[in-house]
Amino acid sequence: MERPRVMSMDLRFVVLLVAASLPYSLSDIQLKPSLFLRSSQISKKMHLINGLFFKNTLTPYLRGGCDDSVNTLSLLSTVFEKQLPRNFQLGPVLGHGAFSVVHGAMDMDTNKEVAVKAVLIPKVVDQPGYSNLQEVYRIEAEVKILNMSDHTHIIKLLHFFPSPEGCVLVLERCHGGELFNWMQNLEVHEDGTRRWSEHIISEVFVARMIRQLLSAVAYLHERRVVHRDLKLENILLKEAFSPDRDVELKIIDVGFGKMLERDDEQMFSSCGSTYYVAPEVLKADR
Structure with a gap:
């Protein structure tokens, strides 16, 4: 069955990256279908409260919220202290x-490095002329999609610790920085050669x-998920770059992601x- 055209916004980014990185044709490079991985979903060791990931249960739980007027860093420290x-x-x-x-x-139990993200849950305001529900939805989307x-x-979500004031996500650690920074150091010369440093x-x-x-x-x-914010800043290198080995990339920040209910569903946000x-998103006909 044909996939929704809106998914092209994810692929458009990849095409732009190809155009920026490869001045020549890719006709000599074979990209076989077998290279597109198909991984079975596995249960993860998640810290859940009363089945938060069942439909329509996470968002109401997150609607407790905090007062935005309080110092943000102080609140984040409190979230870490209470939840981690x-x-x-x-x-x-x-x-x-x-x-x-x-x-x-x-993680002292496993002796492994991780990344720990604390997110404040804004106090929900949903009234004519103003609503911050989208901020709550973004948190919900990130957790559901990564789970x-x-x-x-x-990027792998290892643990999730929620509360009405804020939540903590424990993610796998990447040491190589953003693909954006890597691209800044990539030089394409007039003869078509590309150099990173020497x-x-x-x-x-x-x-x-x-x-x-x-x-x-x-x-x-394949799982009806559209990222909707693919960019160089949302792609990390797993390890520090070395020309002697392949780079391992990790897509992050799926807060704008959308899980579609059916193949022919369209999105208008x-x-x-x-x-x-994508230009069609900027145009926003409807």
């Missing part, structure tokens, strides 16, 4: 948003990176990042 088990030892801040912060951390995903190139980057090397993204996007689309969003 003691076996996680917090490390440096890796990034932050308006209502979230991500720390590196060590059902089991793919090498999609190292030549071949077409095959970049094609393998593209294949990973296509594999992850295909995995989501305008979302995404300005410099990456």
Whole structure:
């Protein structure tokens, strides 16, 4: 059955990345169907309260909310203190948003590095002229989509600790930074060669990176999930870059993601990042 055309917004990003990275044809590179992974869904070790992932149960639980007028960093510290088990030892801040912060951390039980993300739950205001329900929906989407995903190139959600004031997501740790930063250091010369620092980057090397993204996007689309915010900043390198080995990419930040109920369902919400969003979304005919 034909997939909804709206899914092209995910693939459009991959095409743009190909255009930016590969000045020549890919006709000599064979991308076999077997390379598109099909991973069975597995049960994860999740911390759930009263079956939060059953339909329509997570959002009401998240509607407790916090007062935005209180200092955000103070609230995030409180969320960590209340929700994060003691076996996680917090490390440096890796990034932050308006209502979230991500720390590196060590799981002392497994002796493995993880990333720990605390997100404040805004006090829900749903009235004429203003609503912040979308912020709650984004948290719900991120948790639901990551919980059902089991793919090498999609970031893994290891644990989830919710509360009315905020929630904590424990994610696998990546050490290589954003693909955006990697691309900034990639130079394409007039003769068509690509160099990262002093190292030549071949077409095959970049094609393998593209294949990973296509594999992850295909995995989501097969499960009727559309990312809707694919961009260089939302793709991480698992390890620090080395020209001597293949790069392993991880798609992150699925908060704008949408889980479709049926194959022919269409979407009409305008979302995404300005410099990456599809023209038909910007046009917003309806």
